[in-house]
Amino acid sequence: MTADAVSPVPRSSSVHREAPPAVTAMVRLIRDAWKKAEPYTPEISQFFYGMLFTLAPATRDFFPINMEVQRGRLVRALVHVVQMVDRPDDLVPFLRQLGRDHRKFGVIPRHYEAVGTALLAALKKFLGDDWTPDVERAWAEAYTIIARSMQEAAAADTNPPSWTATVAEHRRLSWDLALVRLEPEQAIPFRAGQYLSVEVPQRPRLWRYLSPANAPREDGSMEFHVRAVEGGWVSRAIVSHTQDGDVWRFGPPLGRMSVDRESGREVLMIAGGTGVAPLQSLLDELSQWGENPKVRLFYGGHTREELYNLESLRALASTNPWLTVTPVVERGPGLAGCEHGTLAEAVTRHGAWPGHDVLVSGSPAMIRATVSRMLVAGTALDQIKYDPFTID
Ligand SMILES: Cc1cc2nc3c(=O)[nH]c(=O)nc-3n(C[C@H](O)[C@H](O)[C@H](O)COP(=O)(O)OP(=O)(O)OC[C@H]3O[C@@H](n4cnc5c(N)ncnc54)[C@H](O)[C@@H]3O)c2cc1C
Ligand code: HEM
Structure with a gap:
C-alpha cells in the first residue's frame, strides 16, 4: 500500500525529529511483518471485521450495510498509521484530528480496545510463525500509542461530534459536476481552506471528504463542487440524486491549508x-x-x-x-x-x-x-x- 491509499494521512511534508532507536526498531518489526501479511489484506480485513463485530456488536452500525464497498478501508488505514509511529511530528497533529473526527461515528474507548484486539488477532492468524512475541509487542505498543493520542483529543473536544445541514440548492454545472449549497442548523466552525467529512442520505455511512468553496459566511451556508468519479459510490449519487431539502451530516473541519497574510511572502x-x-x-x-x-x-x-x-x-x-x-x-x-x-x-x-x-x-x-x-x-x-x- 502507498501513503495515498489512505486519506488524508500526512506524508513526508515536514522536517522530522529523529525517532529514538527503540521506536525505529519497533517500526522495523512492524513493517517487516506487514510486508509478509499485505498479500492477505482482503482475508485479514474479513477476519478483522468478524472479530470486531463479535467483540463490540454496536460498532456494526458505524459501517455501511454492504461492507464490500469499503474494501477494508479501516484495516488499511490502521496499518498505514501504525507504520508511521516513528514520525511523531507528522503523526500527532493528524491523530488529534482523526480522534476528533471519529467522534462522529459514536466511537467510545471500549471500541478502541476491540479494534486493537481484532487487528492483532487477524495479523496473528495470517502471519503464523512470523508472529513472534517481539512482533506482537511492537504492534501492540504502536497501536496503544496511536489509540491513546486519538482518544485524548476526542475527550478534550467540546464541539458537537457532528453537524447537520440542509441542501438549499443543487445545480448541475456539467454532466459530471454539481454545485451544492447547504444551510446548516448551527454554523460549522471551519476555516477557509479546510475540508469536512460528509455523509449524504443516498449513501448512509459512506463518509467522504469535501471542501467548501467559500469562506465562512454569517448565515453559515456552504457551497460544494462535486465531480462524479467513474465507479464512485458517493460522488455519483451526489451529482445525480441530490434533492433540495436533503439533510447532510458533517464531521469536524480538518486540514491545514491557509494563507499567512502577515508573513510578507x-x-x-x-x-x-x-x-x-x-x-x-x-x-x-x-x-x-x-x-x-x-x-x-x-x-x-x-x-x-x-x-x-x-x-x-x-x-x-x-x-x-x-x-x-x-x-x-x-x-x-x-x-x-x-x-x-x-x-x-x-x-x-x-x-x-x-x-x-x-x-x-x-x-x-x-x-x-x-x-x-x-x-x-x-x-x-x-x-x-x-x-x-x-x-x-
Ligand atoms: C481532503 C479532501 C478534499 C476533497 N474535496 C473534494 C471536493 O471538494 N469535491 C470533490 O468532488 N471531491 C473531493 N474529494 C474527493 C472525495 O472525497 C471522494 O474521494 C470522491 O468524491 C470519490 O468518492 P466516491 O465515493 O464517489 O468514489 P469511491 O467509491 O470511493 O471510489 C470509486 C473509484 O474512484 C476512484 N477515486 C476516488 N477518489 C477519486 C478522486 N478524487 N479522483 C479520481 N478518482 C478517484 C477510486 O480509486 C475508485 O476506483 C476530496 C478528497 C479529500 C481527501
Ligand atoms: C488507533 C485507532 C484508529 C485509527 C488509526 C483509525 C484510522 C482511521 C482512518 C485514517 C480512517 C479514514 C479512512 C478513509 O476514509 O480514507 C478511518 C475510518 C473509519 N474508522 Fe477508524 N481508526 C481507528 C479506530 C477506530 C475505531 C475504534 C473505530 C470504531 C469501531 C473506527 C471506525 C472507523 C470507521 C467506521 C471508519 C469509516 C471507514 C469505513 O467505513 O471503514 N476506527 N479510521
Missing part, C-alpha cells in the same frame, strides 16, 4: 479540477481585506471544459489586483491567456518560486506529480502545503 496556488474549491475559499476570505500578499493561481484541467470555475475566478481577479489567474490546459484548444501542458510543467516553467508559500490542491496523482516536479525544480519542501485527496 507571496503565494502560489495550484489547483486541478474540483481541487480549486479550498483555494477559492481562501481567495474569498482574502477578498474581504483591502491589502493582501500577491497571489498567483494556476488553475488546470485536461481540457478547457474542465475549468468550470474560471469565469468566477477571473471576475474575482478583475476586482482584486493582488490576484492573477492563469488557466492551464493539457490538451485540445486553449483559451485566452492560458498555458499548455500539465500543471506541474506550467508551474515549473516559471522556476523554483523562491520566497513563495505554495498551496497545491487536486487529485492525488496531480499533487504527487506537481510536488515532485517542483522539488526537482528547486522549490523547498517546507514551502509547500497540500491536503492529499483519497484514492484507493
